[in-house]
Amino acid sequence: MNIKIAPFRRFAVLLFIAVTILSTTTSGATNFTVTSASSTGPGSLSQAIALANQTAGADRILFNVPGAGVKKIDLSQHPLPAVREAVTIDGYTQPGAKANSLTVGDDAVILIQLDGGGPSGASAGLVFQTTNCTVRGLSFTGFSTTQDLSRFKYGAAIVFDSNLFVSRGHVIEGNFIGVAPDGSTARGSYTGIFAGGGNDTIGGTSPAARNIIAGNRVGLTLSGAEQLVQGNYIGLDPTGKKTGFGNTVGVRVNAPVHIGGTAPGAGNIISNNGTGIILTSDATVEGNLIGPLAGGTRGFGNDIGIAVNGSRNRIGGLDQNEGNVIAYNGRGVSVLSQEGRPPATQNRILSNRFFANRLIAIDLHQDGHTPDDYLDADEGENTLQNFPVISSVVRSAAATKVTGGLNSAPSTSFTLQFFVNQPSSNPGQALLGTRIVTTSGAGDAPFDFTFPKGIGEATITATATDPSGNTSEFFPPNGAVQFANISTRATVGTGDNIIIAGFIIGPSGRAPTVLLRALGPSLNLGGSLADPQIVLRGSNGQQVAVNHDWKTSQEEKIRATGLQPADDREAAVVASLPSGQYTVQVSGADGQAGIAVVEVYVLNPLESDVSELQNISTRARVGTGDDVLIGGVIIRGDAAQRVIVRAIGPDLAAAGITEALPDPVLELHNGDGALIAVNDNWRTDQKQQISSTGIPPGDDRDAAIVAKLLPSGYTAIVRGKENQTGVALVEFYQLP
Template identity: 30%
Template sequence: MKLPPLIHGPFATRLLTVFVLVWCLPLDLAAQTSVAVNTTNDLDDGTCDATHCSLREAITASNNAVDGGIIAFNIPGSGPHTLQPSMALPPVEDGVSIDGTTQPGFAGAPVIELDGSLVGEAHGLDVVGSNNLIRALVINRFAGNGISISTDCTDNVIEGNYIGVDATGTAALGNGEAGVAMFQGASDTTIGGSDAGAGNVLSGNVFGVLIADGSVSGTQILGNLIGTNAGGDQAIPNSQTGILLWGTDTVIGGVEAGARNVISGNGFAGIDLGPGSTGTIIQGNYIGIDAAGTAALGNDLGIFVNFSPNNVIGGTESGAGNVVSGNVGLNININGLDASENILQGNYIGTDATGTVALPTGRALRIEYARNNLIGGTQPGARNVISGNYRGISIEGPTATENVIAGNYIGVDVMGFAPLGNRGAGIRFTTEASNNTVGGTEPGAGNIIANSTWVGIAVFPEAGTGNRILGNAIFDNAQLGIELNRDGVTPNDENDPDTGPNNLQNFPTLIAAVASGSGAVIEAELASAPDSSFLVDFFSNLACDEEGHGEGRTPLGSVTLSTDATGMGSVVAAFSTISGTILTATATDSDGSTSEFSQCLELATWGVSSSPTSRTVTPGESASYAISVSADGGTFDETVSLSCSDAPPEATCTFDQDEITLVDGQASATMTVSTAAPAGSSRVIPWTHGNPPWIWLSVALLLLVAMGLRERLRRSDPRWSPGLVPVSALRGAAIVALLGLMVLSQNSCGADGTPPPEGGTPTGSYELTITAAWESAQSTSSATLVVQ
């Protein structure tokens, strides 16, 4: 059978292609009018058909269809295919799909190119309606925007396009304004997507994406390469900004890896949140580095929050943090009085995507004149890693107040161990910045601030007051941990009347510190403003810095100290655990001004001992012990109290001095333990003690001798008889003495000759506990008392 001439050969192939494309579309799109662009020329003869359909004709046909239209491509020959309009293309109205993936030969990169070099002042595609899709086109060299979306349109999708580069994605062929621009109420536009191939290359233009006014809302910018080539490894700068927006509720990136934008290599900012913009969420992006996350590919400025409030940069959810590194001048700038209530959480600022390698980069974060912003937070996922930057965090300007920097790693890697120091100060306050907080008293609020090439925190001479520095781990900085006035250690002054940064708040003086179990007890005093209250923060360190003041590696906790009318106050603090033996402290007044670190004080270890360690006594005797208290390591010349416990019954333990004062770490006292003999006993000396009752035997014998002598006297001379004691009386006394001896001997001795355990101090071996106490610190030892 011979086919009609119009349905065989090349035409038949093109017709079959269109049929298959339409058949494979979803039902809701398949119901739309479908046309196929089959030529690169720009002619418009009023008809889009199989013999000739230019892009201009296809747009017109789709606009005229009731439900919009599907514009496919079936241009003969190998691509890429370049279309050069001679004038502005018709606006794209409602429900139009322009899909470059339909062109035969498409293999992931666009092969349909719109070249605007002949058009004059025009946009590449001007979208004025809703529910449109523009996919897989190369759009370059237009005087206006590559794609313009306006006039209250909604739900438009721009995906898989190369806008501002050539068809290879490697060379700039920029449009005169933005790659994609939205204004005049455009809402809920999606630029890119999280699926493979959905992202656009938006490079080589003035702006990659422009959200031109506050009437634009709900834009999602996902998975794009903005300012780079199609490989994401070389810069093709947008001359100004990657994304410039004044709109509201914009989402840039997301927690899924596919939603990540690479926004790098642009002439000014990667992202610029302009005045009036609000509610922007920026998550999971690489800003200033390549698509691999390993090399710097910097914008001049990473993220610019310019008079824009209520934005979130990062987040606590896994994958929400951005990598903002490698930018030439500044990674993040929050600027202006209206730039408030912004949240930066979970970001890597200054490192590669692993958080372990520092990249060449400018300053980390500058907060200028902005107030009430949160950098970090107390949740683990809120932590920013801010390391390896030319400078750390700078807070500047008289309206830069109530900003909170909490829970961050500043100058270390993502694990918090390896040094990745920032140049200069980790954090600096300048130009009247006041009433900000670094750290805090809540669990998780403290920052690590370490390894800076200058100081940990600098409060410059021109800074304000009330800048709280609480609960942070500050260590291994080249100079002071906290520097007020940029002049080294600021000496304390009487009553602390001076002014300056943080009012040059006096630091505490550590008086004594001694180990107590696995913890420590520390005494501090403060000379400052009279009748005032202060928060004293204590720290332990592995070593003291060269200046002898600080730093504060491990926060121990804080206590409140009050001064009297003379400006003096003291406090004793006890901590259950401690690491490191070098102690320091800071003082913060009721207005929030924190001092520099105190001088270091070494923690003393102490002990109490007895000499001898054992004594033996009989009930009723006393034993003496020489008690010594000694302290080693630090200076501990305090007054300690002594006590004894676990003495045996009916015994007392006393000291010749209940309190002793250590001198050069040494003091001693005498402890006496007095035992008691059995109370109420009729025993004179027990048999078993080697002293039988000879006195009673002697009395009995003397009485018997007396009776014999009497009898001889009476018989030899009767004249003696009236004056002599009657013999019966002597005999009775002797019998009583012998009976008493028998009774007492039985009462005093058991069957084996030992005394019965009634009354007095029982025999046995006793372990005495000797305690030396200072404040709540205690040291104990033991001594043995044997009673037999």
């Protein structure tokens, strides 16, 4: 046995200490044995740390405090000195203590408790101002002081102090942090572990390495690079199944750290907290249970499973084993930027299993479901990336065929992931498969994938991730969909040969705001209408609004839409319209003629129970060559929309319209101009489908097409058969 000797001025004191602080040297390492539960004095942990600080090399502090039961070291009046030399502090060396041996649960016997005394006590438990230390087998409670005793004034059980020191490479394993040794009493600290170093390990893959981190204001604060958090219970008691042990925040991450892993035992169980994990940037979260209890059973969840405040984080991964189970929370993953900072983007959320989250699985901007928008032009968290829309699922015992499409940034490749959702009576989710699609120049990527697996009656959902790592929300069941824009291009003549567009505003409980435009000069077409004017009329023919040159009235309102015409001579109107039928007339000023476009835009956000533009019907003259009638529609929302498109000519003659087109031919094209369908006489194709809509044309020579269209832009072209000319109608109707 070697006695540690202090400088001469403390020689007398150390002779007395040597009676109870036993020190032995083995292979260059010195063991210091704690024999007293006093906060200071002979045999205390405080004195053992002081002696270890005077000894170079990786020392060990062991425990052999006499007597049975838990030995509580009250640090409320006498905080421990900072650790300034590499040391292992091993509470499992106390006689009767033992490390956990259970794969599920924790049967550790911890007999050494460090207590801070609560609000009036110590500000920190163990403070490390050195490298490569290990702490195991201790209970930390009550470091929640409100006194400004140190720069850790809010209280932390364990501190890696990297403010003025190099403090990294530490291992914290097999401890109760915020839980008393009995495993049943939560007595947390403001912060369980304040890890400001780097290259540290909290927990591990073996059962013995598991920490119980519960009952604290913040379980872990991680501020050092390359820190690893594995195998811990965060927010749960040692059984992993009791409530009342949650942290307000389980893990707060301020650095590129790694939480969990794919090796057996690497995943943490993070449940029963206000927020399970808060991420800033560049962190990896994989292989964890976030919300379930130990064993993966139905859990208490967290209010928010993972809150992402920054960018470039990875939650899960392309490998299915990298995915987390994120279940039973309020929100599963919420991406919301910190106030005053740029949007949080490039956050990959891949291969995770989401289910039974009460509000939403993935929430971009923490405001509930965000609908898709045309061409994904909106901005925000994860660029508010559009999700894929699934239009049909065909099931068999051995395979599942999924059809749909993604509308997003043009000419871009996206990673689509498809998931199987089990019914709520037996909740669960599994990854069905991952596929890559590339959008066209019009932003569309239709898909038709067959996966070699039967799914029974389960439902399918999907996400999309762009090349920068922005993952979307999930495709929702029963998503809202509507016409967002309708337009028609035709030739404006004189007299009655003008463009007449009709549309219907459906009952929605609100008066939607619409923008009407009549374009001519900006079309850059030969023979375009030089000076269009627009008149809006209600169902009884009364004039609602009129405009000639758009800047002459409502200029500020029109500019606020971001859709103001490019030429001052073009016309525009902004109006809030109650439900009903409306007519827009476009003519040329002073009797001018030429090609013009009439447009109707809905400016209100998409709502789940609202379908405002239900129909557009435009009447104009059809000529030869390029002088045709062109109708356009933009479908926005979260689902495919059934429509009927009609080209009416002979029916107009029956209604008294002279020079009606005798035999119209109808073409339906997608946003890239590709032909979807064509029809001459409506009974020759889709007769049963068209009749079942309840609005078939009245004359067999009229044309019609029924289609199920994904959110995107579409064009209908009406020509005369064999170059016939005359007045025709082109119509889009929404169908149930």
